[in-house]
Amino acid sequence: MNSVENQSRRHFLAGSSLVIGFALAPKAMALSGKTSLAQGAKTDQKQLNAFVIVSPDNTVTVLSKHLEMGQGPYTGLTQLVAEELDADWSQMRATASPADDTIYANNVFGMQGTGGSTAIANSYEQFRRAGATAKAMLVAAAAARWQVPTNSLKVVGGIVSDPASNRQATYGELAEDAAMLTPPTDVKLKDPADFTIIGAKKTRLDTPDKTDGKALFTLDHYPDNVLVAVVARAPYFNASVKRVDDKKARKIKGVVDIKPVSQGVAVFAEDTWSALQAKATLDIEWDTSNAEQRSSDEIIADYREQMKKTGFEATKRGDVAGLAARDDLEVIEAEFIFPYLAHAPMETLDAVLQKNEDGSITCFNGAQFPGQDKQAISEITGVPAENVHMEIQLAGGSFGRRAQFGSPYMREAAEVFKASGMQRPVKHLHTREDDIQGGFYRPLFIHKIKGYLDSNGEIVGWDQVIAGQPLMKKDELDETSVEGASDLPYKIENLNVFSHNTTAKVPVLWWRSVGHTHTGFVVEAFLDELLQKAGKDPIDGRLALLPKESREAGVLKAVAKLIKDKPLAQGRQRGIAVHKSFSTYVAEVADVSVGEDGCPRVHNVYVAVDCGVAVNPDTIRAQMEGGVGFGLGAILFDEIELDEGGKVRQSNFHDYRSLRINEMPHVEVDVVMSGESPTGVGEPGVPPIGPAVANAWRRLTGKPVRRLPINRYEKA
Amino acid sequence: MIAFTLNNQTIQFDGDPKTPLLWVIRDRAGLTGTKYGCGISQCGACTVHVNGMTKRSCVTPVSTIADQRVTTIEGVDGKEANAIHTAWIETDVPQCGYCQSGQVMSAVALLKQKPNPTDEDIDGAMAGNICRCATYQRIRQAIHTAAQQMEESE
Numbered sequence: 001m002n003s004v005e006n007q008s009r010r011h012f013l014a015g016s017s018l019v020i021g022f023a024l025a026p027k028a029m030a031l032s033g034k035t036s037l038a039q040g041a042k043t044d045q046k047q048l049n050a051f052v053i054v055s056p057d058n059t060v061t062v063l064s065k066h067l068e069m070g071q072g073p074y075t076g077l078t079q080l081v082a083e084e085l086d087a088d089w090s091q092m093r094a095t096a097s098p099a100d101d102t103i104y105a106n107n108v109f110g111m112q113g114t115g116g117s118t119a120i121a122n123s124y125e126q127f128r129r130a131g132a133t134a135k136a137m138l139v140a141a142a143a144a145r146w147q148v149p150t151n152s153l154k155v156v157g158g159i160v161s162d163p164a165s166n167r168q169a170t171y172g173e174l175a176e177d178a179a180m181l182t183p184p185t186d187v188k189l190k191d192p193a194d195f196t197i198i199g200a201k202k203t204r205l206d207t208p209d210k211t212d213g214k215a216l217f218t219l220d221h222y223p224d225n226v227l228v229a230v231v232a233r234a235p236y237f238n239a240s241v242k243r244v245d246d247k248k249a250r251k252i253k254g255v256v257d258i259k260p261v262s263q264g265v266a267v268f269a270e271d272t273w274s275a276l277q278a279k280a281t282l283d284i285e286w287d288t289s290n291a292e293q294r295s296s297d298e299i300i301a302d303y304r305e306q307m308k309k310t311g312f313e314a315t316k317r318g319d320v321a322g323l324a325a326r327d328d329l330e331v332i333e334a335e336f337i338f339p340y341l342a343h344a345p346m347e348t349l350d351a352v353l354q355k356n357e358d359g360s361i362t363c364f365n366g367a368q369f370p371g372q373d374k375q376a377i378s379e380i381t382g383v384p385a386e387n388v389h390m391e392i393q394l395a396g397g398s399f400g401r402r403a404q405f406g407s408p409y410m411r412e413a414a415e416v417f418k419a420s421g422m423q424r425p426v427k428h429l430h431t432r433e434d435d436i437q438g439g440f441y442r443p444l445f446i447h448k449i450k451g452y453l454d455s456n457g458e459i460v461g462w463d464q465v466i467a468g469q470p471l472m473k474k475d476e477l478d479e480t481s482v483e484g485a486s487d488l489p490y491k492i493e494n495l496n497v498f499s500h501n502t503t504a505k506v507p508v509l510w511w512r513s514v515g516h517t518h519t520g521f522v523v524e525a526f527l528d529e530l531l532q533k534a535g536k537d538p539i540d541g542r543l544a545l546l547p548k549e550s551r552e553a554g555v556l557k558a559v560a561k562l563i564k565d566k567p568l569a570q571g572r573q574r575g576i577a578v579h580k581s582f583s584t585y586v587a588e589v590a591d592v593s594v595g596e597d598g599c600p601r602v603h604n605v606y607v608a609v610d611c612g613v614a615v616n617p618d619t620i621r622a623q624m625e626g627g628v629g630f631g632l633g634a635i636l637f638d639e640i641e642l643d644e645g646g647k648v649r650q651s652n653f654h655d656y657r658s659l660r661i662n663e664m665p666h667v668e669v670d671v672v673m674s675g676e677s678p679t680g681v682g683e684p685g686v687p688p689i690g691p692a693v694a695n696a697w698r699r700l701t702g703k704p705v706r707r708l709p710i711n712r713y714e715k716a
Numbered sequence: 717m718i719a720f721t722l723n724n725q726t727i728q729f730d731g732d733p734k735t736p737l738l739w740v741i742r743d744r745a746g747l748t749g750t751k752y753g754c755g756i757s758q759c760g761a762c763t764v765h766v767n768g769m770t771k772r773s774c775v776t777p778v779s780t781i782a783d784q785r786v787t788t789i790e791g792v793d794g795k796e797a798n799a800i801h802t803a804w805i806e807t808d809v810p811q812c813g814y815c816q817s818g819q820v821m822s823a824v825a826l827l828k829q830k831p832n833p834t835d836e837d838i839d840g841a842m843a844g845n846i847c848r849c850a851t852y853q854r855i856r857q858a859i860h861t862a863a864q865q866m867e868e869s870e
Contacts, residue, residue, distance in 0.1 A: 070812030070849050203808050210813030211804040213749020213789030217814060220748035228743075253732065273732065273739040276755075346753055346761060346814040346848050396751070396814025397848050432754040618808060622854070626811055629850020653758035653846060662839035664852035 046179035048137055050103050051130040052081060054179075058158065058172030060087050060134075062127070063097035065104035065112060066119040067368050068206060069345075069395035069402070070626075071682040072619040073119035075204045077127050079615055080120075083197040084131030084190060087171065088157035094205045096392035101371035112371045115403040115510070117582035117680025120615055124678050125189070132187035134178075141177035142169055192613065192675065201618045206394065218393045221352045221364045223425035227256060228275045229416045230429055233264040234286045235437050235647050238505040241265060242287040249278035258282070259419040266416045272429065279431075292505035293646040296444065300337060303446050303467045303502050311465060311500040312477035314486035318494030323452045323461040330453040332533060334526060337707040338468075338518040339639035341442035341511055342656060347396025348435040351413035353377070354425035360387035361422075365410070366395025368402035376407035380414035381422065399512040399630070401440065408440075408507075436656050437648040441640055442511030443469040444504075445481075447522045452494070457534030459545070462492045464522070467500035469508045474501060480510065484519035484581060484687065489552050490527065490545040506642070512630060513683040516581040520687030521635075521694070521708075524577035528695040529704055538576045538695065551610050552578050555587040558608035558672050563589050572603065575696030577688035584684035585610040588628065590665070592696035598715040600697055602632060602665040605689065609669065612676035620681045621669040627685020628667050633659030635690040636711050718782045722747070723791025733779035737771070738762045740778050741788060749789035749817045753846070760845030763818035764788050770825045772844075789817035795869075796827040799862035807858040811849035819845050823859050832863050 045055040053061040062081045066073040074094035082092050097104045101111040107122040109115075135155065142160040143150040146167055154161050161168035192198070209215040234240070244265050246258045254274025259266050265282055269275035294302070323329060352364040361383050367373045370390045378385040395402060402409075413428040420426050430438065445468035452461030464485055470478030477499055479486075486497045511517060531541035539560050546553045556578050568574055571593050578587040587608045595601035607624045614620055637657035641649045650656040694705035697714065707713040718729045722745055729740055736755075741747050741764070750773060753761030757772040764773045765787040800823050810816045819842070826833055826841035833841070838856050847855070 070810075072811070203805060204810070206813065207805050207808055207810055210810035210816050211801055211820060213747075213817045213820075215813050216748070217751075219752065222743075222746060222748070271731075271739060271743040272752075273735045273743070277732075344848060346751070346759070346812060346846070348752075395812065397812040399848070429752075432756075432759075622808065622811060622851070625853050626850045629852060630848065633850070652756055653754050654756065658759075658846045658848060659850055659852075660846065661842045661852040661855060664850060664856075667853055 046175040048134040048175070048178055049130050049183055051097070051127060052085070052134040054134070054138070054171050054175035056172050056175060058091055058170045059093050060085065060091050060158070060171060061093040061095055064094055065097045065106070066123070067096070067114040067366060067392060067395055067398070067402070069114070069366060069368070069398040071119065071623060072204055072616060073114070074206055075202060076120050076615045076619060077123055078205060079197050079202060080123065080127035081131035081134075083195055084128045085135045086155040086158070089197060089202060091158050091171070092205070099367070099370035099374050099390035099392065111369070113369045113403065115368060115400065117584065117682045117684060119680065119682075120678045121583070121680050128189050129187060132189055133183050136184045136187050137178040137181045138171050138174045140181055141174040145169070145174075145177060198613070198615050199617065202616060204619065215394055217347055217396050218350045218352055218364050218366055219347070219427065219429065221427070223352065223354050226352070226425040226427050227268045227270070227420060228272045228427050228429060229266055229268050229420065230275045230279045230431065231261060231264050231266045231412065231416060231434070232279050232282050232284055233434055233438065234288070234291070236286060236288050236291040237439055237507065237646065239286045239288045239291040241284055243285040245283040248283070249281040252278045252281065257420070261412070261415050261419055263412050266419055268420050268426070276431070288646070291646055292642065294504070294642065295644045295646065296339070296642045299444060299504055299642065300446065303500070306500050306502060307446065307448055307465055307467050311467070311498040314477055314482040314499050315488070315495055315497040318461070320461050320463045320494045320496040323494055328455060329460065330533070332451045332453070332530060334449050334704065334706060336447040336449070336518070336522050338445040338521070339641065339708060340444045340506065341634055341638055342436050342640055343399040343401035343511055344435060344653070344656060344658065345395070345397030345399055345401055348430040348432060349401065349409045350427070350429050351410060352425060352427045353413060353417040355422045359383065360389060362389045362391060364391045364393055366393045366398070366402060367410070368395070368398055369404065369407065372405065373407045373410040376410045377414045380411055381418050400510040400514070404440065404509065432653065433651045436640070436651050439507035440509040441506065442517055443471070443508040445518045447518065449522060449526055451526060451530045453530060453534055457536060459490075459492050459530050459534070461494040462488065463496045465498045465500070466519070467502050469504055469506070470501045471508060471510055471514070480515045482515060482519065484516040484579065485523055488523060489550060489580065490542070491547070492545070513581050513686040516579060516683070516687040520577070520579040520581065521690045524579060524688065524691030525694045525705060528575070528577070528691065529698065532699070542578060551585040552580060554672060555585045555608040555610050558670050559587040559589050559606055562606045562608060562668060562670050566604070569603070573696045573699040575692045575694065575699065577691035577695065579687040581684045581687050583679040584681060586624070586684045586688050588688035588692045590689065590692040590696050592693055592700060594700055594716045599711040600636065600693055602693055605665045605667045605692070607667060607669045607685065608672055609681065609684070610672040610674055611681050611684070612674050612678040614671050614674070615678055617671045620671050623681040624669045624685040625667045627683070628689045629659050629664050631686040631689040632665070632693065633657065635693060635708050637709050639709050639712065718778055720781050720783060721785045723787060729778055734777045736774050737764070737776040737778050737781055737786065738773035741773060741786075747788050747790050751814055751817060753815065758846070759815070760818040760822060761815050763821040763845065765792065765821060765825060768825070768828060770822055789821060792821060792824055795866060796824045796862070799866045800824050800827065800858070803858040803862035803865065807854045807861060809851050809854040809858050811851055815845060815847045819847065819855055823855070823862070826859065827863060827866065831866055833859060
């Protein structure tokens with residue numbers, strides 16, 4: 001290996017291809033000795049490839065191409081690197097990578113992006129390879145320094161040693177030499193049997209800073225002379241400003257300017273309170289002539305009309321139509337209604353934008369699709385994309401909200417920034433009301449379904465029609481509307497799944513687990529109902545319909561084992577559901593009673609999850625616990641409703657409820673041992689909780705759940 | 717002019733007396749650990765201590781805390797705070813982390829009142845703090861762990 005002639009050039013290894021480029025201005029390292037989250041000041045670090053930086057202080061920083069919005073990729077990806085690097089865990093740090101749709105592409109999406117529970121799945125080999133490559137370079141640097149062959153050296157805990165001569169060097173001491181070397185392309189990865197860091201419980205690297213208030217989110221950036229901007233938006237979709245009277249607002253101390261923007265009226269102020277007050281004082285008349293003016297009830301009525309026609313075919317096997325002619329079958333029919341849902345992450349949407357002295361723009365944001373955001377800012381401000389720097393921040397949750405093709409919220413932030421004149425940095429803040437009423441909801445969906453039972457209680461037919469706004473394809477079958485139903489794992493001879501793309505002027509978006517939020521519910525609730533009708537056990541009945549070696553069967557058996565010695569308390573019922581989403585298999589059992597208010601009270605939830613190789617088992621457990629709590633809150637409480645005229649009724653956490661600690665069930669998780677490639681865990685914990693609770697509820701009350709949220713429509 | 721103590725420092729605020737304490741802490745004092753979540757006292761992300769008691773700073777006009785002692789996540793200390801911080805890390809409570817300053821402040825105040833809280837005490841003290849990631853099980857566990865650790869170190 002040779003050193004590089006031009007020391008200002010660095011090597012980047014992205015995937016298996018070598019990319020030579022200038023150093024990506026390495027950001028922001030280490031606040032203090034105790035923190036493992038690299039945010040803040042700079043040090044003299046050496047970047048060994050696109051993902052690994054080794055500093056003279058012997059810390060190793062992994063550049064995460066995935067946004068840390070709570071699901072733990074900073075730690076999981078760092079484990080992948082540390083494993084192959086043979087580093088000591090205490091020297092590992094993590095931070096966000098720069099924005100680059102090529103070097104930092106999600107290998108599933110083909111651009112940089114976080115979502116679809118892909119962070120570990122698409123990085124498993126890439127980040128291990130980055131670790132192995134960096135290790136090879138560090139070892140080669142030691143070999144060159146000591147003039148010995150590389151294979152005579154040993155690495156333990158980030159220290160390279162030469163047993164023959166008793167010499168040793170830390171990675172930090174070797175970093176500078178190693179950075180001059182050409183990265184090898186043929187590194188060998190470890191046998192999983194030799195893993196010591198992958199599969200181990202490692203406390204998340206971001207936990208200490210998230211416990212003492214040091215963790216920085218977008219809103220925590222206060223550049224000098226920053227302006228705060230808020231936008232007054234219509235509580236209707238697709239409305240525009242007809243008339244605005246801002247006289248009173250302009251008189252509020254601290255208000256700097258008020259400008260119209262596409263989304264409404266932007267207020268710029270010296271501080272947040274002045275901006276919020278001015279926004280509240282604006283007198284705006286909205287033009288709703290092009291707005292969505294239907295109420296939720298009217299939208300539902302329209303969808304039902306459309307469902308009378310034939311939709312797009314998603315799955316067709318056997319002869320469902322032929323079953324209707326038979327008189328020996330019992331037919332069970334149902335309609336399920338799912339409301340619009342807001343994501344409501346704790347941190348509302350936001351962005352901090354500033355123009356630098358050289359004319360470039362820096363944007364601080366917890367960006368889920370940072371390459372797209374960069375492009376959006378460029379298009380709106382006219383500053384070339386290569387001069388737009390994304391400083392990717394921790395995000396205070398997302399659940400899908402920050403993942404938007406075309407970057408609508410970043411376009412708004414950029415437009416607001418442009419309207420300000422771009423002379424001062426601008427912090428653009430959505431209020432909680434903006435968040436709840438701002439659309440980009442999980443779409444409202446209706447399912448109509450028929451099940452056919454023969455005289456032996458066998459399910460011989462399944463006829464499902466789905467209707468809702470599509471997320472991806474407007475004019476053909478949209479996979480995100482039917483995923484989880486069209487790939488029904490149960491052996492049912494005659495199966496139809498059809499889907500309608502409906503239209504409404506309500507912007508919609510993926511919401512943690514996307515189509516599975518409703519398909520998983522219908523499949524698992526309706527199947528359970530059929531099994532009960534046929535007098536079958538919910539677990540054995542499912543197992544009989546599943547291929548023996550299927551991973552669905554595996555998690556069902558695992559959860560059955562988990563509940564075996566846990567008798568059900570009096571007055572409670574158990575409901576079960578199993579669902580695959582994002583290639584991860586999850587079975588959940590919920591113990592439920594009827595609360596004093598006539599609503600479900602969920603006491604315990606047992607979870608078995610098969611996500612292949614468990615990179616960080618405790619994070620997997622945490623995501624299952626969180627998925628259960630997040631999903632449970634939604635199915636019990638949540639609905640975004642359009643009132644007559646199309647106005648959004650809900651506005652904040654008082655009427656768009658979140659699960660609270662006193663409503664959180666005890667969750668026990670079994671992570672099934674597996675040698676399969678790892679798959680994601682951010683979303684798959686969500687789909688089964690709804691049907692598990694609904695199935696328990698039906699057994700408790702005799703009432704099948706047909707419309708969500710349960711506490712509003714299905715009280716005992 | 718309104719004066720109050722913020723983490724043992726005197727703050728003098730000459731702006732609108734109706735300004736919520738949250739924005740004085742963040743925009744003026746530059747302490748960013750205390751978060752905005754809802755602005756209507758529903759989520760608890762903005763929880764601070766005023767004279768040792770929890771307060772939702774997003775709905776607390778700064779005029780009402782004149783001459784009082786405000787503590788934020790950056791300034792909270794003592795054996796309860798230490799025990800909570802340690803237990804939070806051991807239990808790996810946070811996910812996105814945005815609500816956690818508020819959770820920690822509520823938990824520390826609880827332990828000051830009740831060094832050995834029951835599950836019901838925890839429900840009562842913590843139900844005002846929303847965590848959209850639903851880290852509640854670990855919050856409960858960490859509070860019990862912290863209480864136990866405090867008892868053992870006595």
